[in-house]
Amino acid sequence: MSAAPFSWIKPEPWGIHVVPADCWVDPSRAVDKALVTHGHADHARGGHGQTVATPETLAIMELRYRTGAEDDAGEIPHQAVPVEYGETIRLPGGVDATYIPAGHVLGSAQILLEHAGERVIVTGDYKRRADPTCPAFEVTPCDIFITEATFGLPVFCHPPIAEEMAKLLDRLAAHPDRCVLVGAYALGKAQRVIAELRAAGHRQPIYLHGAMEKMCRLYEEHGVDLGELRLVADHSKEDMRGHVVVCPPSALNDRWSRRLPEPITAMASGWMRVRQRARQRNVELPLVISDHADWGELTRTIEEVDAQENWITHGREDALLRWCQLHQRRARALALVGYEDEDD
Amino acid sequence: MEEFAALIDALVYTRSRNEKLRLIAEYLRATPDPDRGWALAALADGLDFPAVKSSTIRNLLKDRVDPVLWTLSRDFVGDTAETASLLWPSPDREPDPPSVSESVDLLSAMNRKSVVAELPRLLDRLDAAGRYALLKLATGGMRIGVSSRLAKTAFAQAFAVSVDEVEEYWHGLEPPYTALFDWAAKGQPPPDIDNLPTFRPFMLAHPLEETVVDLGDYAAEWKWDGIRVQIVHAGGETRIYSRSGDDISSTFPELLDVLPFPAVLDGELLVRGSTQGGEEGGAASFNALQQRLGRKTVSKKMLRESPAFVRLYDVLLLDGEDQRERPWTDRRTTLEKLMGRLPDSHFDISRVVEARDFDHLAQIREGSRDDAIEGLMLKRKDSPYIAGRRVGYWYKWKRDPLLVDCVLMYAQRGSGKRSSFFSDYTFGCWDGDPDQGADLLPVGKAYSGFTDEELKKIDRHVRQNTVNRFGPVRETERKLVFEVAFDSVHASKRHKSGLAMRFPRIHRIRWDKPPHEADRIEALRALIRD
Numbered sequence: 001m002s003a004a005p006f007s008w009i010k011p012e013p014w015g016i017h018v019v020p021a022d023c024w025v026d027p028s029r030a031v032d033k034a035l036v037t038h039g040h041a042d043h044a045r046g047g048h049g050q051t052v053a054t055p056e057t058l059a060i061m062e063l064r065y066r067t068g069a070e071d072d073a074g075e076i077p078h079q080a081v082p083v084e085y086g087e088t089i090r091l092p093g094g095v096d097a098t099y100i101p102a103g104h105v106l107g108s109a110q111i112l113l114e115h116a117g118e119r120v121i122v123t124g125d126y127k128r129r130a131d132p133t134c135p136a137f138e139v140t141p142c143d144i145f146i147t148e149a150t151f152g153l154p155v156f157c158h159p160p161i162a163e164e165m166a167k168l169l170d171r172l173a174a175h176p177d178r179c180v181l182v183g184a185y186a187l188g189k190a191q192r193v194i195a196e197l198r199a200a201g202h203r204q205p206i207y208l209h210g211a212m213e214k215m216c217r218l219y220e221e222h223g224v225d226l227g228e229l230r231l232v233a234d235h236s237k238e239d240m241r242g243h244v245v246v247c248p249p250s251a252l253n254d255r256w257s258r259r260l261p262e263p264i265t266a267m268a269s270g271w272m273r274v275r276q277r278a279r280q281r282n283v284e285l286p287l288v289i290s291d292h293a294d295w296g297e298l299t300r301t302i303e304e305v306d307a308q309e310n311w312i313t314h315g316r317e318d319a320l321l322r323w324c325q326l327h328q329r330r331a332r333a334l335a336l337v338g339y340e341d342e343d344d
Numbered sequence: 345m346e347e348f349a350a351l352i353d354a355l356v357y358t359r360s361r362n363e364k365l366r367l368i369a370e371y372l373r374a375t376p377d378p379d380r381g382w383a384l385a386a387l388a389d390g391l392d393f394p395a396v397k398s399s400t401i402r403n404l405l406k407d408r409v410d411p412v413l414w415t416l417s418r419d420f421v422g423d424t425a426e427t428a429s430l431l432w433p434s435p436d437r438e439p440d441p442p443s444v445s446e447s448v449d450l451l452s453a454m455n456r457k458s459v460v461a462e463l464p465r466l467l468d469r470l471d472a473a474g475r476y477a478l479l480k481l482a483t484g485g486m487r488i489g490v491s492s493r494l495a496k497t498a499f500a501q502a503f504a505v506s507v508d509e510v511e512e513y514w515h516g517l518e519p520p521y522t523a524l525f526d527w528a529a530k531g532q533p534p535p536d537i538d539n540l541p542t543f544r545p546f547m548l549a550h551p552l553e554e555t556v557v558d559l560g561d562y563a564a565e566w567k568w569d570g571i572r573v574q575i576v577h578a579g580g581e582t583r584i585y586s587r588s589g590d591d592i593s594s595t596f597p598e599l600l601d602v603l604p605f606p607a608v609l610d611g612e613l614l615v616r617g618s619t620q621g622g623e624e625g626g627a628a629s630f631n632a633l634q635q636r637l638g639r640k641t642v643s644k645k646m647l648r649e650s651p652a653f654v655r656l657y658d659v660l661l662l663d664g665e666d667q668r669e670r671p672w673t674d675r676r677t678t679l680e681k682l683m684g685r686l687p688d689s690h691f692d693i694s695r696v697v698e699a700r701d702f703d704h705l706a707q708i709r710e711g712s713r714d715d716a717i718e719g720l721m722l723k724r725k726d727s728p729y730i731a732g733r734r735v736g737y738w739y740k741w742k743r744d745p746l747l748v749d750c751v752l753m754y755a756q757r758g759s760g761k762r763s764s765f766f767s768d769y770t771f772g773c774w775d776g777d778p779d780q781g782a783d784l785l786p787v788g789k790a791y792s793g794f795t796d797e798e799l800k801k802i803d804r805h806v807r808q809n810t811v812n813r814f815g816p817v818r819e820t821e822r823k824l825v826f827e828v829a830f831d832s833v834h835a836s837k838r839h840k841s842g843l844a845m846r847f848p849r850i851h852r853i854r855w856d857k858p859p860h861e862a863d864r865i866e867a868l869r870a871l872i873r874d
Contacts, residue, residue, distance in 0.1 A: 154409065155417045155430040273430070274421050275356050275476075276763040279489070284357045319416045326410060 006144060008095070008115050011311065011334045016122055016146065018113060020093025023052075025111060025122045035097060037124025038108035039064065039187055048078065052089065054099055055082040056107025056222055060187065063218055085109065085135065102126040103137035104291050105188030106219055112140060120144040121305070127290065128297040129161065132195040133188070133224045137301075145307035146334070149315035150292040151270050158270055158294045164287045165200040168244070171264060171285055176242040179207075180285065181263035183249035186212050188291050190246050191219045193268050194226045197244065205230045207240055209247035209256070237261045253282055270294065299323055345441040345470065347375060348383050349477035356488045364490060368498035373529075379444040381520025382481075388495035390484030391519065395454040396463065398424045398483055404463060405431060419816045422763020423487065425479035432475055435468045442469060444481070445520070451482050487759075493732070503528035511731050515589060516542035539579040543589040544608055544660055545731035546572065549721060549738035556702055557739065562722045563672070564697040564705055567740055568655055569630045569718040569831075570614035571637070575654055577603045584613070595639060596652045602690040607682075610658040610729075612694065614716060615650040627655070627716035629873075630846060631834040653690045656683075657721075660729055668729040675729065709741065718831065719743045745829035746871055747851060748773065749862040751784055752824040755806040756817050758791065765799055766806040766818065767791060769850070771826055773841070773868055778860040784822060785841045785865055793829065793849035802853065825854035825862050833871045843868055 010017040015027030015034075023033035030047035037043055037053075039060030044053070046065040051058065058080045083089050088098040094116070099109040104125040113120045119142040126137050126148065151158075172180050184190040190212050197206065205228040208216060216226055232245060241261045249267060257263055270290025271277045278286040293301060298320060302310055310331040312320050317333035324331035351371045358364050368387065372380050385391055401424055405414050409431050421427040442450065447466065454462050463482075467475050480486050493507075496514065500507040505528045516537030517523055526532040573592070574585045582600045584593045593600060596613065603609070614627040615636060632650055636642070659667050659679045667675050676696075683693055697720065699705035709720050719742035727737035750771035758767030770789050776782030794802065805824055812819035829851035836844035845868075 153417050153420055154413050155421055155427060157430070274763070275353075275426055276422055276761060279356060279761060280763075280765075282359055284359065286357065316416070316420070319413055322410065322412045322416070 006118055006120070008093075008118075009113065009120050009144070011146075013335060016334075018091070018095055018115075020115060021091035021095040022093070023091060025113075026124060035111055035122075036061070037102065037111060037122065038104055040105070040125065043124055050079040050081060052081040052083060052097065054085065054107045054109050057109070058082055058107075059218060059222070060107060060215075063214055064187075083109075100138050100140055101135040103128065103131055103134060106134050106191070106222060106224070108134060108188075110137075110140065112142065118143050120146065121307075122146045123148055125150065125292055126301075127293045128301065129158070131192055131291070132199060133191050133219060139301070139304045141307075142305065143308045144311060145302065145305045145309070146311040146313060147298065147302065147320075148292065149298060149312045149317050149320045151290065151294050152298055152312070152316035152318075152320040154295045154319065156270060156273055156294045157296060158273070158288055158290050161196050161289055162200065164268075164289050165196050165202075168197070168266060168285065168287060169200060169202060171266075172242065172244065175262075175264060178262040178264055179240045179243050179245050179260050180266050181245045181247060181252065181257060181260060182287070183252040183265070183267040183269075183281075183283075184246055185269075185291075186248045187215055189268055189289065190248075191216060191224060191226060192291065193287075193289065194229070194246065195224060198225065198227045202244070203227065204243055207232050207235065207243055207245040209245070209251055211248050211251070212246060232259065249281070295319075299327075302329060303327075345444055345447060345474050345477060347371065348379070348444050348481075349470075349473045351383070352477045352480065352486070352488060353473055355490055358489075361494070364494060365498045365501055368490070368495060369502035372499060372502040375444075377522060377525055378520035381522055381525060382444045382448050384495060384499060384521060385519030386481045386484075387486060387490050388492045388514075389519075390486065391448070391481060392484055393451045393454065393482055395456050395459045396451055396482040400459055400463065401425065401428045401479060401483070404428070404460070408433060415815065419757055420764050422757060422759045425483055426476055428479055429472050429476035432467055432472075434472070439471050439474065440469045441471075441474050442466065447478055447481065448520075487761075489761075499524075499528065508731060509534070511545045513537055515544070516540045538664070541576045541578040541581045541583040543574060543576065543583075543585040543591075545589075546574065546587055546610065547658075547729050547731065547738060548733040549740040550733055550735060552722065552739040552741040555739065557722055559699060559701060559705065561726075562724055562739075563676075564699060565657065565694050565721045565723065566697060566712075567718045567721045567742065568612040568614060568627065568694065569716050570612040570627065570633055570655070572610075573613040573654060574608060574610055574660075575599065575603055576608045578606050578608075595636065595642065597642060598647055598652060599654065599690060602687050605685065606661070606663055607659065608661040609654070609656055609679075610660060611654040611656040611691075613652055613654055615652050629716060629832070629834065631836075631844070653692065655692050655694045657694050658729060671726040671728065672723050673725045709743065712743070717743070743831075745831060745851070746833070748787075748828050748830070748868055749854065749857065750787060750826050750828050751822050751859045751862045752802075752806075752820055752826060753784055753786055753822060754817050754819050755802075762799065765803045767799055767803070769802075769826070771828060772822075773863050773865040774860075775865050777864075778862075782864075787839075787841045787843065787865065787868060788828065788830070788845040788848040790826070790828060790848045790850050793851060794853065798853055823859050825857040825859055826850050827852040827854055832873065833868055835872050841865060841868075843872060 008019045010019055014029045015024040017024055024031045025035045026037055026043040027034055032049040034048040035052045039057045044061050083099045085099055085101050088096050091097055096114040098112040102108040102110045102124055110121050110123045121142040128137050184193050194206055207230050210233055216229055220226055252265055264284055266285035266287055267283045268287040268289040272286035272288045310324055311334050313334045321331050321333055354367050355364055405428050418427045450466055496510045497507050500510050513535045523535040527534045572587045576583050582603050583591055584596055586592050615633045616626050636650055659675050699708055722739040724737045750773055752769055753772045754770040755766040756768040758765055768791050770786050772784035772786045774782050775785045806818055806820055809821040810818045811821050828848050830845040830848040832846045834844050
C-alpha cells in the first residue's frame with residue numbers, strides 16, 4: 001500500500017521535515033540531522049548533530065560558529081557532510097537529496113528531494129541575476145516547488161546592478177574629500193558589491209569594517225577575486241578620503257563610523273526600492289541590490305519550474321499566492337518561523 | 345520635471361537641515377519662473393487639484409494592476425503616490441517629461457471625467473522618479489521631511505531676504521508667487537498686502553516642563569481648550585484662520601460681521617452650550633466645539649445650540665497700526681480698551697490669572713476643573729509678538745494628563761516615515777471582570793508617544809502575535825498593556841464603548857503587566873465630566 005502523495009514531506013513552523021529520513025531542511029532549532037541550503041543565520045543555525053550542505057556552506061558555518069563573529073552562541077557542526085553541486089546523496093528511508101545552485105550567495109543551493117518517484121525542491125533563498133561570487137540558479141523540474149518570497153510584492157523590481165554601481169561611483173567622484181560607506185550584509189552582499197565594483201573598473205583599495213574581513217578572505221580562498229582590501233582599523237581618516245568603505249548595516253549609524261571622513265551613508269539592499277524604507281535607516285544613497293529574487297524573478301521562476309504545486313515561505317506570501325491564483329497555479333503559504341531577513 | 349524630481353529625491357534622502365536648505369535654495373536660484381514658484385508652493389503648502397486625489401490614483405491603478413496586489417503593495421509601501429509610481433507600467437518609448445508649470449496647467453485643466461485619460465498620458469511621459477514627483481505634486485502633502493517653514497527659509501536664503509518678511513507676504517499671495525520672486529530675486533518693490541485680509545503667522549509657546557518662572561516677569565492666562573484662531577478684518581472683509589493658516593471662515597458664519605474695523609486679533613474659538621463648565625464664563629467643552637468643525641454647511645439649529653465666540657488673547661494689527669513690536673503688557677492694555685468696541689455676544693477677553701507666586705499658580709492649575717481649560721499659559725510681559733516658537737517668551741503649562749491601562753487589540757501600518765511598521769494601535773478596556781470572562785471593548789486609537797526603538801519592538805510584537813487579518817488591519821493576541829495618557833474623556837454615541845478620549849497617546853509600554861490587570865471601562869466612565 002502506498003502512502004498519500006507527498007505525505008513524506010511535512011512543513012512545520014520550525015522547518016521542513018523529511019519524514020522517512022527523519023531530517024530537516026533549514027530548521028530554526030537544533031536537530032539531529034539538518035540539510036542546509038546556505039550559510040545565512042536564519043537558515044544555518046548551529047548545534048545540529050549532523051549538517052549536510054555544500055563544502056562552501058560548511059566552511060561558512062564553521063567560520064561563523066567557531067569565531068562567533070556574526071552570531072551568538074552556536075557550535076561547530078557536530079558532523080559535517082559535504083555535497084558538491086549536482087551530487088546526489090542517499091538518505092535513510094529511500095530519500096535522495098541533490099544540491100543545485102541557487103545563485104544566492106557562495107555555496108547556496110536548492111535541495112531537490114526525491115522519494116517514491118515524487119520530486120520536491122526547497123529553494124532556500126535565491127536570485128536569477130548574474131553574480132560573480134556564485135554559480136547561477138538552475139531551473140529544475142519538480143512536483144512541489146517550495147519557494148521563498150522575501151520580495152514577493154510587485155513593487156519590487158531590482159534594477160540592473162551596473163546602474164547601482166554607477167550611482168555609487170558617481171557619488172564617490174563628486175565628493176573626493178569624503179568616503180562612501182556602504183552597509184551590506186556581511187555574508188554575500190558585501191562580497192558581491194566588492195566584486196561588482198571591480199567589474200565596473202574600480203581598482204582603488206576598498207576599506208572594510210573588521211567584522212567583514214574573515215568572510216571576505218573565505219570568499220577569496222574559494223576563488224572570488226576581491227582586489228585590494230584594507231581594514232579601516234589600520235588606516236587614518238586621510239587615507240580613506242575618496243574611497244569606498246564597506247560595513248555591516250548595523251554599523252552604518254554606529255559610533256564606529258565617526259572615524260571615517262564625512263561618510264556618505266549608502267546601503268545595498270532590495271528594500272531600498274521603497275523610499276521610506278531608506279529614510280527609516282537614514283540612508284543618503286540607496287543602492288537597490290539584492291541577493292533575493294524580485295517579483296519578476298519569482299513569478300518567472302514559478303512559470304519556468306512549472307511544478308504541480310507551489311509552497312511559499314518567508315516573506316510576502318499573500319501577494320505571490322494571489323499571483324498564483326490569478327495564473328491558475330496551485331499554491332499554499334507555509335508559516336515557517338524565524339525567517340525575517342530584513343537587512344537584505 | 346526632471347530637476348524637480350531630482351530635488352525631491354535628494355530631499356528624501358538628506359538628513360541635514362542645512363543640506364536641505366542648500367538643495368532647495370540652489371533649485372530656486374537655478375529654475376525659471378513660474379516653475380520655481382509652483383515647486384515652492386508644492387514644498388511649502390502642497391498644491392490642490394480638485395480632480396486629482398489619492399482615490400483617483402487608486403482607481404487608475406486598479407484598472408492596470410490586480411486590486412488585491414495593489415492593496416497589498418500600498419499597504420507595505422505606506423504611500424499611494426510612491427506605490428503608484430513603482431507599479432505604473434513603464435511605457436516602451438523614451439520619456440518626454442513636461443515642465444513643472446506644464447504639469448500644473450495640465451493637472452488644473454483635468455476634471456473628474458477627463459482625468460481618467462489625461463493623467464495616464466502624463467504619467468507615461470515620465471520615468472519612475474518623475475512619476476513619483478508628479479503624483480506627490482498632484483496630491484499635495486509631500487511628506488519628505490520639508491516643513492512649510494523650511495521651504496520659506498530656503499527661499500529667504502536663496503535670495504538673501506528675511507524669512508519673517510517672506511512669512512508676512514506669503515499669505516497674501518497665491519502660487520506661483522511671482523510677486524514674491526519679483527521682489528526677492530529681481531529687486532522689485534515688495535507685494536502690498538495692507539488691504540488684504542491675510543493670515544499672519546501665530547506666535548507659539550514652548551512646553552514649560554521643568555522651568556520655573558518669576559511671576560514678576562510673566563503673566564498667566566488660562567489655556568482654553570478650543571481652537572486657536574486669528575480673526576482678520578481688512579479691505580471690508582472678515583476672515584477666520586486656523587493655526588495652520590487655513591481659512592475656516594465659512595464654518596463660522598456668525599463671526600463674519602461682528603468685527604467692523606481693520607484688525608488682526610488672536611484668540612481661542614469656543615462655543616457656548618448646555619454642558620458649559622460655568623465657572624470661567626460659559627464655554628462648552630472641546631467635544632461640543634468638535635460637532636461644528638469640518639462642516640461645509642452650518643445648520644440654523646447648530647448656530648442656535650452651539651454659537652461660536654472668540655476669547656481674545658492678543659492684538660497684532662489695529663486700525664492700520666502694527667502692534668507686534670510692542671511689549672505684551674502694552675498690547676494687553678490696547679486689547680482691554682478694544683473690548684468696548686466689540687460685541688460681547690461674540691467676543692470676550694481671556695482673563696489674566698492672578699497668583700501670589702509660582703507655587704500658588706501651581707495650586708490654581710491643579711484646582712482648575714473647568715472643562716474648557718487645558719492648562720495655563722505664561723507670557724513674558726515684555727515679549728513682542730513673534731512668528732513661531734521662540735524660547736523664553738511664551739510657555740504652555742498643560743494640566744497633567746489622565747492615565748489608564750489598556751490592552752492592544754488591533755494594529756495597522758503607518759504612513760510616511762513609519763511606512764510598513766505597525767504603528768497605529770487600537771486598544772481596549774475590560775467590560776467587566778476579565779477573570780469572569782468579560783471581553784475587551786475598544787476605547788481609543790493612538791499613533792504617538794513611543795520612540796523609534798519602542799516602535800520596532802511593538803511592530804515585532806504585532807507580527808509575532810497576529811491572530812487575524814482584516815485587510816491592512818491585524819488583530820493581535822490580547823496580551824500587551826499600554827499605559828495610555830489622554831487629556832479628557834467624553835460621552836460619545838458614535839463609539840461602541842460609549843466614550844471618546846481626547847488626544848490619547850502611548851505613555852508607557854507595560855511589557856511587564858498581565859493584560860487582565862488592565863483597567864475596566866468603569867474606570868474610564870468615571871472620568872467623564874460632561
